[in-house]
Amino acid sequence: MNQELIRIIDQIEREKGIGKEVLIEAIEAAIVSASKKHLGHIENLTSKFDRESGTVKLLSPKRVVEVVKDANAEIALSDAIKIDPAARSGDLLEVPLEAGGLGRIAAQTAKQIIFQKLREAERDKIYQDFKGRQGDLVTGIVQRQEKGNLIVDLGKTEGLLPRREQSFRENLKRNDRIKAYILEVKKTAKGQQVILSRTHPGLLTRLFEMEVPEVAEGIVEIKGAVREPTGRSKIAVISHQKDVDPIGACVGVRGSRVQAIIQELRGEKIDIVQWTADLIAYVCNALSPAKITKVEASEKERTMTVVVQEDQLPLAIGKKGQNVRLASKLTRCKIDIYSDSEYSKKLKGQGMKAFEEMREPMELFAQEAGLADELLQSLLGNGVNSVEDMARADADWLASLSGLDVHRAEELRQRAEEYLKGLTSPLQL
Incomplete structure (x- = not known):
């Protein structure tokens, strides 16, 4: 023994x-x-x-x-x-x-x-x-299906590919060879459990590291990647060498590099966009392939109002909002998209609202100053839309509009100044 x-x-x-x-x-x-x-x-x-x-x-x-x-x-x-x-x-x-x-x-x-x-x-x-390989890429062979989950042979052990981590576009079968992202490694009473994913953005990143030498060497950096299980993804890249085009490096000659990744992901559509520290430019890039006409930004709130031509609106929004949704995730911004005509209507609506907001103080001033309604409408109709307008107006011009003599018109103008300072008292006209 x-x-x-x-x-x-x-x-x-x-x-x-x-x-x-x-x-x-x-x-x-x-x-x-x-x-x-x-x-x-x-x-x-x-x-x-x-x-x-x-x-x-x-x-x-x-x-x-x-x-x-x-x-x-x-x-x-x-x-x-x-x-x-x-x-x-x-x-x-x-x-x-x-x-x-x-x-x-x-x-x-x-x-x-x-x-x-x-x-x-x-x-x-x-x-x-496997715990040390969490977040890495692994190759395996599909063995069987259990309640929608796939069991994948990884050599030394089996991996679990849950239904929620499978792409809707894929119909994986027994003996299919796949690459997957190691999402989590658990220790159970029966041994280790390796949880895999085919939808995690990390899978896309690892595939580019494998297929693109410039990414593996750090010449081209992946700044962000987002995916949806319906088969669409976006990845943002930047080059640390001026003579290296990051998008061209990822695409490869005649698209050879990106096509290898698309093939592995069973036809997933991949948008490769240029990353930039300029947030507005980054949002425009992220909305590719749509062409952007105008962007209004609130960078503090990370909110972007994007305007496109009518024919670019479907591209910018994407099928069921997929393109704008992915762009929003990639840039971490709230993105509102309008066509030219929609944006014009929006501005017109804002203008009317602003006009109404200006009328309200004028009406309050007129009430306190004792102005007749006919006189108020005459002033509003001739461009005196606010108390500030009246305070800055010329007395002769006000007299010509109101039918008052110049002395009374000047008194009205001064009363407007006092009103703005909170010193208004009733005025008899």
Whole structure:
């Protein structure tokens, strides 16, 4: 059995990549467990594996005494000295026991526990390997479907591709070879669970790193990527070398690089846009392929009002709002899109609202100043739309509009100034 244990340890370390220390700990634990079943009356039993000879020693802690009263817990000083010449009465000594008396049943138990520990060690190693790869790309083969979820063979273990992480465009079948993004690695009672994704933006980023050398080398940087499971995505790139076109590098000669990615994603449409620190320009780029006429920005609130020509409106919005939705996610801005005619109506509506807002203070002033309604309408009809307009007006011009003499018109103008300062008193006209 000694040489067999050494052979098993060497073979498992070589083939499974599990360290010797882990295996030896498993063996020692197995021998202790089996021995306790065979020698149930012994407590605090331990074992020690000799790494050179492959022998296993069973050790039982016993108190060194002059006269033994409990053979299971005590050892005579004369016997203790044979084991350790430095032993003294009162010492606690690890006393070797014979392992050969375990018997066939105990040996079988030891074997079962050894393999159980080895399986646990192997599962833990696989878990640690994949935990370190979280966020990476992995290649696997679709094995089967379980309640809409796909089980993917990853070699050392299986991955789970949940229905929510599958693209609506894809119809993956058994034996399909796919690349997936390692979304999460969980530890369960049954071992590790590797959660995969085919819709995460990280998959798109990793594919570009794989297909585009300039991205892998850091010459071209991916500043952002967004995707929708319906089969559309946008990726923003910037070059750190003036002579390298980031979009051209990602597209490749005759589209070879991006086509390889599109093929892997089963025909997903990918927009590659130029990233820039100029937020307005970035929003325009992100709305590609639509051509933008005008942008009004509130960068503090990250809100953009975008105007396009009538024929560009469907492109800017996209099917079911997909293009503007992706652009909004990519730039992290709220984007409102209008056609030229819609925007003109919006401005006209704002103008009428502003006009009404200006009329209200004038009407309040007229009421406090005692102006006749006929005079108020004459002033409003000739462009005196606010109290500020009246305060700045020429007295002669006001007189010509109101039918008042110049003196009264000047008094009216001064009253407007006082009203703005909150000093208005009734005026008799």
